[in-house]
Amino acid sequence: MNQVHKFLKKLDTKRRIVIIDILEKLQRKDFSNLDIKKLKGVSNLFRVRKGEIRIIYTIAEDSMIKILKIDFRTDTTY
Numbered sequence: 001m002n003q004v005h006k007f008l009k010k011l012d013t014k015r016r017i018v019i020i021d022i023l024e025k026l027q028r029k030d031f032s033n034l035d036i037k038k039l040k041g042v043s044n045l046f047r048v049r050k051g052e053i054r055i056i057y058t059i060a061e062d063s064m065i066k067i068l069k070i071d072f073r074t075d076t077t078y
Contacts, residue, residue: 007070
């Protein structure tokens, strides 16, 4: 089980539904109504913010979106 699945398993149902909705939007490349920011110092690395949850992702050369990490906002999240 990867880190994303572990994190989703720990969440309550309401938050899990919100995160899954965001992940589906990212896969469809529907970036509307998402708080997305390019992270400084690293090329091709982005974050989506939803409340205290952060989703870190990258866009590969073949335009595929790869989720790297989902976590609660802390000093070490990004």
